[in-house]
Amino acid sequence: MGEELKVIVFKLGEEEYGIEVDKVQTIERMMPITRVPKTYSFVKGVINLRGVVIPVIDLRGRFGLPETEYTDQTRIIIVAVNEMEVGFIVDSANDVMDLNSDVIDSPPDVVGGIKAKYLHGVARISEERLLVMLNLSEVLNRSEIIQLESLED
Amino acid sequence: MDMNQYLSMFIDESNDHLQSLNENMLELEKAPDDIGIVQIIFRSAHTLKGMAATMGFEDLSSLTHQMENVLDLVRNEKLKMQDYIFDTLFKSLDALQMMVQDIMNGGDGKADVQSIVTSLQAIVRGEIPGGADSAASSQAAPAAKTASTGIQLDEFQYSVLEQSITEGHKVLYIEVAIREDCQLKAARAYLVFDLLERYGEVVKSHPSVQEIEQEKFERSFSLYYITQKDAAELQSMIVNLSEIESAQVMPLDHETLNQLSSGVQEAAAAGTAEAPATAAAAAPSDVKPEAPQTAAKAEAKTGARANGGAAPSRTIRVDIERLDVLMNLLSELLIDRSRLEQLAHEIKRSDLTETVEHMSRVGSDLQNIVLKLRMVPIDTVFSRFPRMVRDVAKSLDKKIDLVILGAETELDRTVIDEIGDPLVHLLRNAVDHGIEPTAQRIAAGKPETGTVQLRAFHSGNHVFIEIEDDGGGIDRDKILNKALKNGIVTQSEAATMSDEQVYMLLFAAGFSTAEVISDISGRGVGLDVVRSKIESLSGVVSVTSTLGKGTKFSVQLPLTLSIISAMLIKVGSEKYAIPLSSIVETGIIQRNQIRSVHGYTMVPYRDAHIPLMSLANLFEVADFDENAEEETEIVVIRKGERLAALTIEDFIGQSEIVIKNLGKYLPQVQGVAGATILGDGQVALIVDPNAFIK
Numbered sequence: 001m002g003e004e005l006k007v008i009v010f011k012l013g014e015e016e017y018g019i020e021v022d023k024v025q026t027i028e029r030m031m032p033i034t035r036v037p038k039t040y041s042f043v044k045g046v047i048n049l050r051g052v053v054i055p056v057i058d059l060r061g062r063f064g065l066p067e068t069e070y071t072d073q074t075r076i077i078i079v080a081v082n083e084m085e086v087g088f089i090v091d092s093a094n095d096v097m098d099l100n101s102d103v104i105d106s107p108p109d110v111v112g113g114i115k116a117k118y119l120h121g122v123a124r125i126s127e128e129r130l131l132v133m134l135n136l137s138e139v140l141n142r143s144e145i146i147q148l149e150s151l152e153d
Numbered sequence: 154m155d156m157n158q159y160l161s162m163f164i165d166e167s168n169d170h171l172q173s174l175n176e177n178m179l180e181l182e183k184a185p186d187d188i189g190i191v192q193i194i195f196r197s198a199h200t201l202k203g204m205a206a207t208m209g210f211e212d213l214s215s216l217t218h219q220m221e222n223v224l225d226l227v228r229n230e231k232l233k234m235q236d237y238i239f240d241t242l243f244k245s246l247d248a249l250q251m252m253v254q255d256i257m258n259g260g261d262g263k264a265d266v267q268s269i270v271t272s273l274q275a276i277v278r279g280e281i282p283g284g285a286d287s288a289a290s291s292q293a294a295p296a297a298k299t300a301s302t303g304i305q306l307d308e309f310q311y312s313v314l315e316q317s318i319t320e321g322h323k324v325l326y327i328e329v330a331i332r333e334d335c336q337l338k339a340a341r342a343y344l345v346f347d348l349l350e351r352y353g354e355v356v357k358s359h360p361s362v363q364e365i366e367q368e369k370f371e372r373s374f375s376l377y378y379i380t381q382k383d384a385a386e387l388q389s390m391i392v393n394l395s396e397i398e399s400a401q402v403m404p405l406d407h408e409t410l411n412q413l414s415s416g417v418q419e420a421a422a423a424g425t426a427e428a429p430a431t432a433a434a435a436a437p438s439d440v441k442p443e444a445p446q447t448a449a450k451a452e453a454k455t456g457a458r459a460n461g462g463a464a465p466s467r468t469i470r471v472d473i474e475r476l477d478v479l480m481n482l483l484s485e486l487l488i489d490r491s492r493l494e495q496l497a498h499e500i501k502r503s504d505l506t507e508t509v510e511h512m513s514r515v516g517s518d519l520q521n522i523v524l525k526l527r528m529v530p531i532d533t534v535f536s537r538f539p540r541m542v543r544d545v546a547k548s549l550d551k552k553i554d555l556v557i558l559g560a561e562t563e564l565d566r567t568v569i570d571e572i573g574d575p576l577v578h579l580l581r582n583a584v585d586h587g588i589e590p591t592a593q594r595i596a597a598g599k600p601e602t603g604t605v606q607l608r609a610f611h612s613g614n615h616v617f618i619e620i621e622d623d624g625g626g627i628d629r630d631k632i633l634n635k636a637l638k639n640g641i642v643t644q645s646e647a648a649t650m651s652d653e654q655v656y657m658l659l660f661a662a663g664f665s666t667a668e669v670i671s672d673i674s675g676r677g678v679g680l681d682v683v684r685s686k687i688e689s690l691s692g693v694v695s696v697t698s699t700l701g702k703g704t705k706f707s708v709q710l711p712l713t714l715s716i717i718s719a720m721l722i723k724v725g726s727e728k729y730a731i732p733l734s735s736i737v738e739t740g741i742i743q744r745n746q747i748r749s750v751h752g753y754t755m756v757p758y759r760d761a762h763i764p765l766m767s768l769a770n771l772f773e774v775a776d777f778d779e780n781a782e783e784e785t786e787i788v789v790i791r792k793g794e795r796l797a798a799l800t801i802e803d804f805i806g807q808s809e810i811v812i813k814n815l816g817k818y819l820p821q822v823q824g825v826a827g828a829t830i831l832g833d834g835q836v837a838l839i840v841d842p843n844a845f846i847k
Contacts, residue, residue: 034836035727036815037772038822046815046828048836051485053813053828084817140818 002101007123009131010077010093012060017090018097018123018131025078025085027093030070042067047087049078056087062139063118081136097131099123104133160256163208165470167253170201174246175540178239182543185234188227195224201249210262213252219273220245226277237281241272243544306377310357314410317379323353324410325384327391328401330373335396339368344394352387353380372398377405473566476527483523484716484811490516491808491832520716520809527567531609531618532560534573538580538607545584552602553588555580559609564616568710571690572618575683579620579706580605582680587622587704597701599623615734616712621705627698629655636661656696660684691826693843717812719839720788721805721831724769725777728837729801730810730829735842737789737796739804744783756798758789763796766845771824777802790842797846812839 007018008027026049033045033056042061046053056076060067073092078085104121120135174197181190198221205213220242226232248266256262275281306314314324327349331341342365349355358365358376365374380387384402391400403409490513497509535557546553564572588594588603595601608619629652636642636658642650660680687694692710719730720739747765748755755762765787769777779785779800787798810829815822826841 032835034828034838036819036822036825036838037774038824039819043819046819046836046838048830048834051488051830053815053830053836055816055819057818086816086818 005099005101007097007099009095009097010090012091016131018133023079023136025080028076030074054085054087056089058089081140084140163204164257170197171250172536173197179539182239191228195228212263216266219270222277223273238276245269306357318407322379324405325378326403326405327378328375330398332396332398339366341396345391349378352382353378479523487811488830495832527565528563529566529569531562531564534569535560542584545581551588553584554602554604556606562609568690575686578683583620583622587624589625616710618708619705623703626700626702627656627704632658719810721808722801723803723805724801725774727774729840730837731840735790737791739788741784742787763798765798767800792843792846795846
């Protein structure tokens with residue numbers, strides 16, 4: 001048996017993703033965001049989280065998915081990795097799940113290209129339900145973003 | 154006893170003493186015959202020794218002890234200061250510094266200082282390599298040893314004696330010898346004490362009264378005595394007692410008391426924790442008791458304490474982390490304050506408004522105080538430079554005068570902590586590369602001694618630090634050639650670069666103009682590190698130079714990094730804060746005033762035209778376009794001498810804002826200096842106008 005993990009489950013489109021709970025500080029409803037000019041397009045700006053200014057990024061934009069309108073379900077997940085605090089805008093977040101690390105497989109080969117780097121693995125919860133485990137430090141890796149941006153240019 | 158609680162105090166004070174030792178040694182080097190300075194140095198060393206011994210740092214205290222032995226000879230004019238002694242003492246100071254550093258880092262302050270100790274001991278024995286006075290001092294040394302008798306007084310006793318002298322009592326030092334054939338020494342001694350106690354007060358005796366009672370003394374004992382009787386009268390009274398061989402009675406004044414009880418004052422200074430040893434030393438004749446225990450006694454006697462003398466210290470040391478916490482709490486309070494102000498404005502109830510207004514005033518005062526608490530004179534950084542420049546100059550065999558101006562200029566603690574290293578680098582640079590070798594200076598018709606000026610001054614909300622040398626200046630071509638060789642610039646770029654741009658190449662990574670990499674500059678850290686450090690403090694560094702005349706490095710730093718006054722403005726649906734420090738004035742311009750000059754938009758301002766920029770354009774604001782407006786609000790901003798105007802949509806008002814950073818995730822955004830939280834809880838970006846004026 002592997003280790004027991006607690007993960008926060010959130011949705012982007014039809015896919016479900018997981019972040020280890022100890023990396024998540026809080027989950028907030030949508031709130032006013034102050035735009036920061038001249039930064040990456042997926043950085044929506046900064047918010048005031050109880051006196052601390054925290055940048056928020058649209059995770060759809062970060063993964064190259066089409067960005068959508070924010071709804072009542074939209075949440076900001078505040079994560080802290082490598083002393084960086086960042087908010088992720090996700091379509092919805094409403095589940096906490098216990099996982100055994102045994103059920104997490106390495107990312108399947110079919111997921112190729114840049115996107116594979118963001119994945120820590122895929123957890124099989126049931127026959128139909130797969131949970132994509134995020135590799136947070138890669139998601140927040142800025143040097144790689146710079147490369148990505150220059151590719152797009 | 155748990156020493157930990159005293160450790161931080163010990164470290165702080167040791168550093169102070171080391172600093173003062175360094176400074177005074179440098180002074181002494183300029184005037185080697187000034188015994189006054191030697192006294193100051195001796196006292197500092199003595200205090201340090203005492204403190205280290207108390208705290209159980211044996212190596213520290215024994216090294217200081219050796220230094221003291223040398224200094225003792227010097228102050229008694231048994232030994233003349235000379236280069237070798239200076240070098241050895243400086244070496245000792247460095248070793249002490251390292252030990253204290255080690256203690257600071259949690260170590261036990263132990264170090265192998267045998268070679269220094271040996272040198273110091275050799276000096277005391279008069280063995281000075283190449284020294285001319287060695288013969289004289291070798292004889293003097295043992296003499297000095299025997300001469301320095303006297304009873305060790307503790308600080309309390311010392312101050313009692315001091316006080317008594319000040320108040321006009323007679324303070325006597327008495328040495329009584331009992332006849333060799335005396336049968337009952339203790340009894341005779343008792344008679345002497347009995348007699349003395351009838352006419353005055355015995356403050357301290359050696360051996361102690363108990364030891365004398367138990368006959369634990371040879372033939373003589375000595376004591377400090379306060380009385381109204383005449384010295385001669387007392388002497389005859391003592392000698393008249395049977396079996397007393399002799400009695401020497403010596404009246405004391407401030408100075409002789411000080412000499413006899415050498416080192417007592419230092420102990421006093423150490424005890425009161427804050428009394429600067431130098432102040433005590435500078436005015437030895439009117440030292441007032443500083444130990445708290447003596448206060449009651451002193452007041453009971455007369456009010457002499459009140460008139461003049463060294464005032465008791467009125468400062469306390471505060472852990473910087475506590476100040477940081479205070480600052481954070483204050484920023485929370487400021488944010489809530491603006492929120493309250495806004496609510497009061499909306500609710501419009503006069504008693505609420507009044508209360509909030511009062512709270513605002515109290516808040517502003519509080520803020521001023523807290524900010525001032527965090528201000529530290531830059532002297533704390535500057536003071537370590539004279540020693541460093543001396544060492545570097547000496548190792549390069551150059552003669553250099555370091556002139557420090559504006560050391561009292563105050564800066565926020567956070568900036569002070571960071572600015573030391575870059576300045577060290579710039580100073581080394583000035584000494585190493587700036588000032589030419591002596592021969593070259595003479596050939597160029599310059600004074601033999603080079604001058605490096607280190608200046609600090611305030612200007613607006615900034616502090617400027619300048620390092621200027623009168624050396625050879627920067628050779629533009631040399632730098633360009635080197636930059637071309639290293640591939641930092643291309644030939645075509647080089648052709649169009651201004652002098653200033655060329656000088657800035659010095660700050661490029663991996664750039665060194667030194668032909669030979671010297672001990673001082675060849676340490677793998679270049680000016681690029683200096684620049685990035687200064688920029689991380691939101692500062693700017695620039696260079697100006699005249700070939701043959703000298704070079705000036707100028708560093709511009711923000712005064713504080715936390716709370717500023719700002720003008721809140723609106724552009725479309727967005728709000729921004731512009732620091733008041735860079736605003737010259739605000740105004741309204743008409744559309745037809747805008748001119749196009751050489752492709753730039755300009756507006757008339759006073760007698761000139763200044764560039765006009767649109768904040769909406771610079772920040773790509775989507776929902777505002779001033780081109781549709783007939784009249785436009787502008788903010789005239791300033792960077793140094795240069796002015797520019799920013800067009801905005803509307804002014805909201807002036808406000809104190811707390812600077813918050815944008816978080817580690819976001820890269821540096823040009824034109825944005827940070828963010829702040831407004832009264833309504835929204836985040837507003839702080840505009841950095843400096844970025845817009847090139």
